[in-house]
Amino acid sequence: MMITLPELKNDFNNVGYICDESTALTVFLSLELQKPLLIEGAPGVGKTEMGKVLADILDTELIRLQCYEGLDETKALYEWNYQRQLLRIQMNRNLEEEQVKEDDLFSGQYLMERPLLKAIQTEERPVLLIDEVDKCDPEFEAFLFEVLSDFQVSIPELGTIKASKIPVVVLTSNNERELSDGLKRRCLYLYLDFPAVENEVQIIKAKVPAAADRLAWETARVVAQLRQHSNIRKKPSIAETLDWARALVSLNRSRLDGKLVSDTLNLVLKTRADQDYFKQEIGPEEIDRILKHGGNGGGLSQCR
Amino acid sequence: MSLKEKLPEGHLEENLITFTNLLREKGLSISTPETIDALQALQKIDLLSRDAFKSALQATLVKSRRDQEFFDRLFDYYFAPPEVQRRGAEKAASHKKQFESKMEQACSEMKFKGEALKLNDEELAQYSSMSQEEQKRLQDFMHKTETGVNVKPRFRPVLESVVKSHLRYCRSKSMYEKQNNTNRKDDQTASGPSAGNGAGSGSADAALGEMDIQAIRTTDLPEAEQLLQRLSRKLAIQILRRQRRGPRSGPLDLRRSLRDNMRYGGNIFSLKHKPKRRSRQQILLLCDVSASMKQYSTFVIHFLHGLREAVRDFSCFSFSDNLENMTPDLKSRAGLQHLLDRVIRRSETWGGGTNLGLSLHELMQKHPDLLNGKTSIIVVSDTKTISIDYAVNELNKLKDRVRRIIWLNPLPKEQWPDYRSVGSVAGLVEMWPCNTIVQLEEVLTGRL
Secondary structure, three states: OOOOHHHHHHHHHHOOOOOOHHHHHHHHHHHHHOOOEEEEEOOOOOHHHHHHHHHHHOOOOEEEEEOOOOOOHHHHOEEEOHHHHHHHHHHHOOOHHHOOOHHHHOOHHHEEEOHHHHHHHOOOOOEEEEEOHHHOOHHHHHHHHHHHHHOEEEEOOOEEEEOOOOOEEEEEEOOOOOOOHHHHHOOEEEEEOOOOHHHHHHHHHHHOOOOOHHHHHHHHHHHHHHHHOOOOOOOOOHHHHHHHHHHHHHOOOOOOOHHHHHHOHHHOOOOHHHHHHHHHHHHHHHHHHHHHHOOOOOOHHHHO | OOHHHHOOOOHHHHHHHHHHHHHHHOOOOOOHHHHHHHHHHHHOOOOOOHHHHHHHHHHHHOOOHHHHHHHHHHHHHHOOOHHHHHHHHHHHHHHHHHHHHHHHHHHHHOEEOOEEOOOOHHHHHHHHHOOHHHHHHHHHHHHHHHOOOOOOHHHHHHHHHHHHHHHHHHHHHHHHHHHHHHHHHHHHHHHOHHHHHOOOHHHHHHHHHOOOHHHOOHHHHHHHHHHHHHHHHHHHHHHHHHHOOOOOOOOEOHHHHHHHOHHHOOOOOOOOEOOOOOOOOEEEEEEEOOOOOHHHHHHHHHHHHOOOOOOOEEEEEEEOOOEEEOHHHHHOOOOHHHHHHHHHHHOOOOOOOOOHHHHHHHHHHHOHHHOOOOEEEEEEOOOOOOOHHHHHHHHHHHHHHOOEEEEEEOOOHHHHHHOHHHHHHHOOOEEEEOOOHHHHHHHHOOOO
16 A cells, blocks of 8 residues: 555545645555554544545545544444343353353454454455544543554454554544644644645636636635635635536526626525624725735636 | 765754754654654655755644644754854854943943942843943933932942843833734734635734733724634634534433334344434623723633624623623624724713622512523623622622623733732632633634
């Protein structure tokens, strides 16, 4: 599964994940040093997508652990199939020749493996995506970094299980709470910001090939402009940009203007307050002006 | 020949260790394994590429967005290209020369009756950094003193003391202005065109968040308001998530488990749990609105108002020499400036002395329904009040009727021993120093 940096960059482009040099290098180092990669950033910048894309590039299984408040070892690591064990005892109760031994009940047959154990036991090096790690409890986080440092777990009834192949681990966080130093220390760190206009144009072209160059640029430009407004609470994500571009394509539009932005606003601004803010403070005229003058995003000349 | 081969053995390692030590001095927590990671990362990249070199160190040594700024600055300084280093060294030498000449000049000017004043290097440096106008003003003062009637050489220590005091004042003033200018520069950078995608706003927020609330200017209030909203929302999400029902939320419900498993002959196949108790707490905010406290109080009101969706009940009272219910005023979604204006307007006894005891007494008499075992009281006050003993007595009574009292004191902790009132109150409540937005968030996170 060895991959060189130019190959990785190339693969990112091939699967339509447009990123800068620094991001590619950080991912490459994470693979080379076999260290977990902690990705932080605003919602919708492509953190989770990174895990999926890596599984795609490395042609391996993606194992996903979605974190939430109250997540514990039984949901993340393993759990004994208690009902099945009881059934086995019940079934063998009247059969004297088939006495159930304790070892029979605590065997792999009755072990329900959860994402972490699955990632450790998988033969081929999988991609383990631990999504929204900031949402889990600090206790679980402490448990997690122990697993991530040694890539082994101890099951009292079975002993220690060590990973045959160290999985590619991607952790994502929306930075809703500060993660512990212990976890950070075990990871390489990557902060993903919203892409620059030029990069977002490339993303649109890669994901929505039917979008005209001009439309792709104007869509990216307007979205970047909307993200600049600090009063807009829910900033449009990359996925929303793509949805918007697809919608505009399906409306047979090859250009964007203020009125069209107003009419399709629901696709990019998803809260009432943000939409009201757009109507009161920005408006179609401002969008027309931005699109006409190009603003600071640059790149318009490339599309002409 | 690669760079690694060109460098003497250990050179890269030494540089890296020095660099990590400098980062540690800046407050970054970098462990030895991380330094080893950095070194291993450098072995995997093309060392001749400056960008790759920087990215590799960044990925292994920087673990938060806040640290990024320090890293960038230090990296550019420490790993500067030779010609930049040479220019920097020349500049430093020239600065040093200028500095020495200024110090000599300062020594020659700061004299009393022909004898040099005993000033240390820091004081002389402060004098030489002052504008010509300020220097002239100080010299004029010294000259007038020197040529005054019956002025003897033995007056020198008195003059020295006055001059030293003036220089100290000038130093703290220039430091304050410098800090404010830095903050403003950061703000401008953040609100500039490049800040659009969220980049850069981190440093501006950090600067604003660590500024004394009292020193935040009116022009910065919109940014401060946004920062408060963001932090408040973050805390509200944390509180709400704690209250949300998890998959196995409550304790085991033995009765339901037994009844449910009767069909399996009494074998406990499935466990039943009691629902998690949703106990939303009540928050009662008591704000001192005396002149020195109004801005602190307004910020806390604004921050806690953002938590209203996460708490069952939020009440707000202002006090100076009596108690004023501000809860109805908070129903509208007014901005920070409006809130500040309203705090000033609503305080009918503006300018009167603060009487905490009387206000607490009034609270217990008029609003007993708000005080119960689920109520957390947050007091914003520097404890300066008339009749402190009466206030302590009333506070003692109030303490027994509520869950907890958290006291946010804008006075720096070092100054607490200087005030008897702080000592009297601190023994009864959970008192925390709180004069910045960051401190406000830190104190309230995990305590609500």
